[in-house]
Amino acid sequence: MIGARRLVAIVGVAAAAGLAVFATWSRASRADAPARVIDGAGATLPFPLYAKWSSELLRVDGTLRINYQPLGSGAGIRQMSDGVIDFGATDEPLTDEQLKDAGRDLVHVPMTIGAVVLAYNVPGVPELKLTPDVIADVFRGTITRWDDPRLREANASVTMPSEPIKVVHRADGSGTSATLTTYLARNSEAWRADVGLGVSPRFPVGVGSRGSDGVTAYVKSTPFAIGYVELTYAKQASLPIALVRNRAGNFVAPSIESLDRAARSALDRVPDDLRISLVDSDDPGAYPLTALSFLVLPRDSRDREKGEALARFAWWGLHEGQRYAAALDYAPLPRELVAHGERVVRELRAGGEPVRVAYEGNGG
């Protein structure tokens, strides 16, 4: 028979084992300190690139381990201001108020340029042209069918099916949502009045899904669905992408060139703190839904090791990291933006003192 002694013994052993595990791990973290994991979270838009960077960094330099969780730009902003992660990432710069409310002094470093695309799943429609008004009305629920006259008008060459449109949007706070809604609010009176703009807008219709992955999964699995995600997500899921009309009136496909043009057209208005939006550029060849994705870093890290690791990570991303962008359909940063980024990274501090990192590599 199993008695109380055995029970007490089992409980004791479990408790002891727990404590032992506890002690070992706590000590282990001190012992190999240089290899500490840097925890970050935020935008899903640049996640495929950051995941690649994380793997590459681990390969070339085993001491930098980047744990990046794609939970949406909103999570990057929130968790950074709660101080529970080491770095955040967002495609929508923090507002003045958010910067003021954050528990610490935060800086933005631009990292990559991505395209927010309208991906759809409509059999027999390989190409789709969308004006901002039509996009706004689809996502507002005033255009409900694929064969709506206004959709047919811009797409005379294809036969649109007589099916209801299934709209998918983000359920989490998202820079991708902010990019789309900024563009729509600028170009559609109705959208501005009904919905507005931001990382968590209230979409009048549609299904909400978590992250770019969630939106892509839904569009891919649901015929007659349309959603908005970063270009890489759509390409990897082999979803067709709509051409979107830009400010100059041209229907533009997202490409490294059209993203680059959007970025270059904004270079002369980059502010000191680098909080700039590339949405809805004036350039006739620019893709309008262009997002500049930032790292959000503490200006002064409490922890010296982490401060140095963050500076090295940001520096590497600004230089070597740019080489991996094009393969994943992100546009490399223009030289001028890299230079701006360098300036911010060089000013990073840890424990009140400048971070000591050998800033090698060229200026872009």
Place this chain on the structure above:
Amino acid sequence: MTPGIESAYAKRKIAARAATVASSAAVVLALAPLVAIFLHVAVRGVRALSVSFFTEPVGARGAGMANAVFGTIQLVLLASAMGIPLGIAGGLYLSECRHTRLARAVRFCADVLAGVPSILVGVAVYAVVVVRMKQFSAFAGAAALAIVMLPLVVRTTDVLARAVPDSLREAALALGATRWRTAIFVVLRTAAPGIRSGCMLAVARVCGETAPLLFTAYNNRFFNDSLFDPTSTLQVQIFTYTMTPNEDWHAQAWAAALVLVAIVVVLDVLARRLVERKEVA
């Protein structure tokens, strides 16, 4: 018997037959999803399970879930180490001092806490532990799981210890045993098999808990270096992979589900076996 009564009885017998059929149909309807889930998890999980699942950490595409397996085990062990001793001590107190005001209040609290949705436990642990420590951590996750476990263990211990006949307590006291010796060596000993099963069920339950881990243990691409680092778990990894378009990741999610279900079912069946064996003996 008159024919009228006979036919009324026949009708009632038919009604009884019909009711039996209907209740059997309910059983079939209840068990159909169980069979479906087990089949889907088994077939899709086995297809995706490989050695690398247990040896490789979570990677960019594909790879394994070694760190998540390790994280789940770590969290459950740590939560058990926190929750079980505390729960047994508390439950024993409730049963042995059952009429004190504290005991009554705590018994009520245990019922309330058992009903609190675990997502709220996650929110509270985020605010109290994670934000204070400025760090998501395995420790915070384990604390959340321990809170989910605590009322289960307390209540099992309380109920089973109270079921121990008072004559045993009286006999022990009459022989000169102190109360605490009586409580531990008579009451706890008598109730031990049931309590152990109850604890195993509580462990099985938290093995599957996901909601309280989202903002506490968080997630990690790597093995966590310490208990004070974010930690990957099978549960959160399944949740993440469910909502992706990537088929590799879907396969990984099914494999992880298979591992998780296997752990939970083994614990569950084992716990029941122990109780049954005790009853037969």
Place this chain on the structure above:
Amino acid sequence: MTPSALPSSSREAPRALRITDAARGSGDRVFGAVGAVAAGFLGLVLVTVAVCVVHLAWPSIRETGLSFFGTSAWDPARDVYGALAFVWGTAMTSVVALCLAVPIGLGVAVFLTDLGPRPLRRPVSSLVELLAAIPSVVYGLWAAFVVAPLLRSSIEPALAAIGGPLFRGPPMGVGILCASIVLAIMVLPTIATVSRDVLAAVPSELREGALALGATSWDVVRLVVVPHARRGLFGAVLLGFGRAVGETIAVATVIGSRADVSLSLFAPGYTMSSVIANEFPSATSDLHVAALAEVGLLLFVVTVAFNVAARLLVRGERYGRALTVPAGNR
């Protein structure tokens, strides 16, 4: 009272076991103290969770007051929050889930106590309990890849042919209906096992008496067992409701995440718990966090109310056993 003066009635025995009596030395005092601390800790945890949620929710409570629960406008971009859509979604999914689960759960319970063939009762009982052991996240996975596509491709179009306000709109797969079905499967074991225990607790003399009078097995159930156990069965249903309201992960996977009040089962919706899971980590404004916490507070109050009510209805140890040690032996 001294320990040697043990009372004759066992009902009073516990009084004699009080640990406040110091005559037996320090061991007892230590035991009493450790036990009290352990038990008190549980109370402390509960209070901490409650205080924490109220504290987080305070800015929203102050800002919006009761109107928070009367409006469905949930617009973080404009910092305007109302919880009606989540209350609605929670009520809708839970009610639909119970409509599906209660008849089946009661049928299973009656099968297990009265109508089913004896040799089958025990294995069926164990299997139903196994259903409760499957983790919520696995239900979510299964729902997303098996139930939702099935709903979208065949079940929802079929229901749409029936028409009516409940089955309107394009078949999406995910939505209120999908979440309700998964919830029904998840609360079924709770309802079935608690009802089973309640029914089993009906004294066998009553059954035997009815049988001796010539009642069939169904007559016994209908006329004796169920009326006698009515309160407890109601408690079982409430307990199931409490579980359905609090369920998070599986629902968050397939609910469709949209803060809207719609009568259609095809429509995407939101529940109180799933909006917290989705938005709590990424809420950027303080009021947004507070509003989510206030939703959490309501969730807390509702689930606690249901559980306490159920606890009062299903009294005593049977209930405790049903939830903690479903030993599969009745």
